[in-house]
Amino acid sequence: MDKILFDSHAHINNGGYSGAQRAALMARLDAAPLAFVVDVGFDVASSRRAIRNAEARPWCYAAVGVHPHDAVGLTEAGFEELRELLKAPKVVAVGEAGLDFYRDLSPRDVQREVFRKQIRLALETNMPLIVHDRDSGGEAVEVLKEEKAFSGAGVLLHCFSGSAEQALEYIGLGCTISIAGPVTYKNNKKTVEVAKRIPLASMLIETDAPYLTPEPFRGKPNDSANVEYVARKIAELRGLAYEEVAAATCENARRFFGL
Numbered sequence: 001m002d003k004i005l006f007d008s009h010a011h012i013n014n015g016g017y018s019g020a021q022r023a024a025l026m027a028r029l030d031a032a033p034l035a036f037v038v039d040v041g042f043d044v045a046s047s048r049r050a051i052r053n054a055e056a057r058p059w060c061y062a063a064v065g066v067h068p069h070d071a072v073g074l075t076e077a078g079f080e081e082l083r084e085l086l087k088a089p090k091v092v093a094v095g096e097a098g099l100d101f102y103r104d105l106s107p108r109d110v111q112r113e114v115f116r117k118q119i120r121l122a123l124e125t126n127m128p129l130i131v132h133d134r135d136s137g138g139e140a141v142e143v144l145k146e147e148k149a150f151s152g153a154g155v156l157l158h159c160f161s162g163s164a165e166q167a168l169e170y171i172g173l174g175c176t177i178s179i180a181g182p183v184t185y186k187n188n189k190k191t192v193e194v195a196k197r198i199p200l201a202s203m204l205i206e207t208d209a210p211y212l213t214p215e216p217f218r219g220k221p222n223d224s225a226n227v228e229y230v231a232r233k234i235a236e237l238r239g240l241a242y243e244e245v246a247a248a249t250c251e252n253a254r255r256f257f258g259l
Helices: 019-031 044-056 068-073 076-085 108-125 139-146 164-173 189-197 224-238 242-257
Strands: 005-010 034-040 060-064 091-100 129-134 155-157 175-179 203-205
Touching: 005 203, 005 224, 005 242, 019 224, 034 044, 034 091, 034 224, 034 242, 044 060, 044 076, 068 091, 068 108, 076 108, 091 108, 091 139, 108 129, 108 139, 129 139, 139 164, 164 175, 164 189, 175 189, 189 224, 203 224, 203 242, 224 242
Parallel strands: 005 034, 034 060, 060 091, 091 129, 129 155, 155 175, 175 203
Antiparallel strands: none
8 A cells, every 4th residue: 555645733642542542543554555644742741652652653753842722731841841852853843832712721821922932942943833823813823923933944834724815825924734624524615715725835734633533534533544535635626636635745744844
């Protein structure tokens, strides 16, 4: 089976898996047509787990960071540990970092501070940055501009949920846009337009597993093997062969993460 898919964002490190569930998941991913998966940390503990997963599988790489939901729990000691974790050989990005004003699980001022610190850490270490932006009203991109994030190794807006016009504007700044399972949802017209209109060279695909399961498996736990359905939907929308979209987004991800 050709390994032509790259899941640019998953949470294999999710702490909710039992040992047996994790073993079964890893076996499924071993057998899937996945060239690479980036296992993305959302706090210090999950970042450690992501590194362990990357060390255990040749197709797995890790990103190290703190999600805005978990920003309130980041101590100075935790931040210094993140800095050390970035030195691990298979860490390819800082993240996911950003702003989430939808759930506000951390105070907004704390989210902003932790986001800025991680942007600076990405610039300091010359690592790409994976950004979570939900309902910030454009503030996340303004922070990226203020911190000169676009002068660094790359900025990825993961699981992009904005309009095609916004996506094109952000690509003009230097962002890469990642599309996830919601592109397959019947009523998600915004993401469909993004998938149709942005340059393929600026696009990555992802699952955000175990969340955002694509059709036809919506309602069940997601995993990286399902990134195939994201690629197939984008191919359908753009009138391209599935293999062309899979190969292009895989090469884009290799380039973005420096593999």
